[in-house]
Amino acid sequence: MLEVRDVRLEQAGRSDWADAASDEWANAQSLWDHLTGASNLVEAAQAFDFAALLPPEAAVLDLGCGSGWLAAMLSAEPKVGHVIAWDGSPHLLEHVLPETVALVGGDLERIERVCGDFVPLTLPDASLDLVAMSSAFHHAPDPRRLLGELRRVLRPGGAVVLLNETPWKRLMVLGFATRMYLAALLGLVRGTPIARPGQLAADHVLYDDRLGDRGYTAGALRALAAEAGFTLEIQDTRLPSFKPSYRDRMRLEPNLVHIVLHPR
Numbered sequence: 602m603l604e605v606r607d608v609r610l611e612q613a614g615r616s617d618w619a620d621a622a623s624d625e626w627a628n629a630q631s632l633w634d635h636l637t638g639a640s641n642l643v644e645a646a647q648a649f650d651f652a653a654l655l656p657p658e659a660a661v662l663d664l665g666c667g668s669g670w671l672a673a674m675l676s677a678e679p680k681v682g683h684v685i686a687w688d689g690s691p692h693l694l695e696h697v698l699p700e701t702v703a704l705v706g707g708d709l710e711r712i713e714r715v716c717g718d719f720v721p722l723t724l725p726d727a728s729l730d731l732v733a734m735s736s737a738f739h740h741a742p743d744p745r746r747l748l749g750e751l752r753r754v755l756r757p758g759g760a761v762v763l764l765n766e767t768p769w770k771r772l773m774v775l776g777f778a779t780r781m782y783l784a785a786l787l788g789l790v791r792g793t794p795i796a797r798p799g800q801l802a803a804d805h806v807l808y809d810d811r812l813g814d815r816g817y818t819a820g821a822l823r824a825l826a827a828e829a830g831f832t833l834e835i836q837d838t839r840l841p842s843f844k845p846s847y848r849d850r851m852r853l854e855p856n857l858v859h860i861v862l863h864p865r
């Protein structure tokens with residue numbers, strides 16, 4: 602009898618974020634130029650007071666670290682002892698992160714790179730003082746499971762900060778829902794389904810099904826956090842996602858916010 606051919610790893614290896622996302626993600630310099638020249642993500646994170654949340658020699662996780670610019674910033678923070686930079690993209694971790702750390706002025710010796718999915722976090726219970734995710738939480742396919750894992754790995758007194766999120770206004774969800782239902786109804790009437798990107802669920806919208814971007818209202822985020830045993834505080838950065846020189850703010854487009862979660 603022939604062996605079962607297991608191609609799961611091969612299949613997973615083919616889907617690298619850096620290939621799926623825009624060209625800037627190919628190398629450290631182009632991505633850093635994009636992040637600092639076109640977007641406000643780095644500026645918004647620089648204004649966040651990480652030190653206030655950190656004990657001395659803190660153990661920190663940058664989950665969905667991408668190029669690793671935030672892991673680099675955290676590795677240069679005096680109160681941080683160890684940073685885990687965790688992402689699903691081998692390309693970003695192997696090739697882009699080391700160069701980004703050099704560009705940002707971080708300490709590569711204090712950064713441990715882990716290539717893996719958001720869940721399960723293969724880390725011991727109560728082992729981290731801070732988990733930071735920049736523009737990454739809304740990519741979690743199962744936010745409840747992720748929040749459960751974040752709660753498990755936090756030490757007493759620890760915190761999670763979901764940086765650079767853009768909670769959807771209720772009117773945006775209404776507009777999305779209207780377009781989805783109209784397309785579905787029209788498809789029914791015509792007898793041929795109409796393909797619309799995205800999906801609508803009771804508690805979120807999947808607005809980019811290629812990269813897995815999900816939109817949550819602030820209310821939905823509050824409910825998710827409470828269910829997982831966290832209190833939630835939203836800090837408005839007053840910055841849009843992109844600089845006006847790159848693109849104008851869209852109608853109803855929210856500011857970037859930082860969401861701080863503390864175990865209850």
Ligand SMILES: C[S@@+](CC[C@H](N)C(=O)[O-])C[C@H]1O[C@@H](n2cnc3c(N)ncnc32)[C@H](O)[C@@H]1O
Nearest residue numbers: 618665666667688689690717718719735736740
């Ligand atoms: C929008 S990027 C943000 C990257 C970085 N934190 C930043 O602010 O520039 C989202 C990152 O999450 C990673 N990612 C998305 N879904 C993931 C998953 N299920 N498990 C692990 N990493 C994931 C991607 O590889 C990508 O690097």
